[in-house]
Amino acid sequence: MTSVPDPASRLGLGLAAIARPAYITSGRASDLGDDRAVETLRARTRDLLDAAYAAGVRYLDVARSYGRGEEFLAGWLADHPEIADVEVGSKWGYRYVGGWRTDADTHEVKDHSLDAFTEQYALTRELLGERLGIYHVHSATLDTGVLDDARVHRALAHLRDAGIRVGISTSGPAQADAIRRALEVRIDGEPLFTSFQSTWNPLEPSAGPALAEAAGAGARVLLKEVFANGRLAPGGQDGTAGAETAAALATRIGVPVDRLAVAAALANPWAWRVLLGPVDTGQLASNTAAADLDLPSGVDGELAALREPAEQYWATRSARPWA
Template sequence: MNAMQRLGVGLAALGRPAYINVGRADELPHGRGVEQMREATWNVLDAAYAAGIRWVDTARSYGRAEEFLGSWLSARNPEDVTVSSKWGYAYVGDWKTDAAVHEVKEHSLGRFHTQYRETRESLDGRLSVYQVHSLTAESPLFQDVRLQEALAELNAEGVQVGFSTSGPGQADTIRRAMALDVSGQRLFRTVQSTWNILETSAEDALREAHDAGLHVLLKEVLANGRLAVRPPAAVQTIASEKEVGPDGLALAAALSRPWADIVLIGAVSPTQLESNLTSSRVSLDEGDLRALAELNVPPERYWDERSALPWT
């Protein structure tokens, strides 16, 4: 599989007016109205599809991202796009950039049934993967047998069940989720986790998941834009040597992991996407990888810094 086939587009920063990605604001349309953001989403999806990208990831909490994607799918009617979405968070930001709260999390059977119905309505039968959004080891899902059984029914219907992770305990969550089974069958078929050159704590667990047959997706590979806008000196140096931007280098580092099946891009404009796609031509040697590995920080520090990013 070539690099382009391993890239996907994530819509977290396009489906709502506010998000935490650094370097996003200048690339978005002025005003960020619903129709403007719909057009921006379509522009990125068109550019990504033309480049050969065939995976799109969204979520119920990404504002109107499912709606935007659903309308694009209806208009363009591509037959070879894999769509993954997530349930568990509800968007409550009311399309305001200064909302006090933008999303609310709930891993319950009721929330699952409600959001699965909403997702199916928005995506009109195009859903391939449905993931528990930001599963943690403390999630009530691990004790909720009825919820586990409801999720298992999706696998039987042909929609793969997965989960995403966030926070310093990602590795523990991945291993615990991998052990879940319903009627003797493993519940989860996919896992989507944060991995970037600053936050590599889930790497061993993700490799184990891949080896066990789960489809592994990497998110926040640019550390919510920080690696593109204010990269460490080593990233800038190696990127210059490779004649790409720091974003291309950071994405290339993720693509260098053979256990990563899909690496998600969070571009909000065709210009950002074009820069991100330079990652497909970057080859990293052992010296490059060692230098980048030294940038790893303790996960607690990384997630503290991420939680301090403002919604803008």
Template structure:
């Protein structure tokens, strides 16, 4: 099977976000990032919000056109990818369950053959079932079995082919069979041997447990996973210690949902975040993402922007310099992870 074949190198990536942090990524599996020395090279673009008409982000009624046709969202996705690339973003993140995100990304890459320095990641394990509707009873169905991996890997390869660098298990939890399925591990190890980078993402209140369990997965005595993508933001910091352990073990850490599905953006942001944003003269979104960027283990932090203006505001995170007092005040926002994920689960698809 085809997959990302360009290999990986370790390198020092510059960032003006937290100058005191050593940004050496000993296992950064993305060779094209070696040349990306702009402050925004540590910010990636996730396509969950624009690859399908329905999602749980707050404010989607304002962010997307009322007529969310395939062509309208294809155009929006391409506009975002153009803007992101022009401003130094080099990692783009899709998934089989993000509607047509892989298709949109593949078309953008095909139309821009000179863009050969980007890193492309996708995920398998959820099947999109909403049929391009915001009113579906179920928008996605989770299955981490070998048959789903084989089917979805073939679907991803048909769209992204050898532009795919990173393939991740979507939303591992401690009870996922993907943690113990030896046949699946052999499939993933085969893909890695053929040049793909194999990773996983996590969700739920027990992310730390899932991360530590995945770190213990080996094939022929070698660790299977090279990257981890987890939710971490001002409201849910529970995965932080485990992500630090993953980084120490040589994995590249990708952070998703740094905006807590819109809860950390205007007008929903907590008062303390609004106050710090006013002090920095930048948006709540930039401050929220800057708080994540300053973590020494954060290799790539995803923007989930749905508009070009949102993306531009998100990218200001790279120049936010938070002082210790501001960090401490923002740290008080952290919630119990069970309460955080319960609230997330109640967010409507719209």
């Protein structure tokens, strides 16, 4: 494959929605249909990776809990040894327990213990090897204790010192608290956490100031869930005022709402990468087109007005069904 510069150099491809049969995004019945066998989703993942690379995307995001995400990505990388200019990030801290079913009672289980890190890093390393560039604690929060666990921090420092960037991903209404606590952690006099992957979108921008602080301290910032799990994607509006107003705004300026959401995320100068989560190449093409979109003057104020109270946003997200 031939390397393509820009226009998507600030975009990344996440495999959360395509590497397992069930997830909480809207429209999966129509987007994926009933055939979600392992080989079907493996093939769809490969198509997405091919198209993303051709579009200029150079950051790829997976996690231990993304079904077979690491396995699918490792297979694609092995089939393309000529590709040396992508960076891969993964995460530990959740186990996928869904049994490849859409109707499982539980799809993933959180565990931020040292034993979980040791087990999961070994599995990640077996699949991704030297291609692993960033390793995040998956959804680090103050209540799990992982941001105060000296033994976990020392284990993560071994990765840092071996050249792997260590970070956290965040979720929930207290994302900013987790980010700022992580920025305080130093091992052997050096910052431990220098990558932050956090939810940010026009409906839930509350982590923005803390993320700007992280970027100012030299950390990388990656924005996830920029489509609000489908609420800011075509056909995904759920009747809430923010989602409906966003869709109307997108119509007025003549773009699909997903493109507006990506452009809004890219407008944050402190964002290193904006992660996309499509399940087909058509969605990917619409998402990546946002890299060339200049938002009209005054739209930033209208986007800011879409903000929901963080507690309300996360309660809505928690109520979304896996499908």
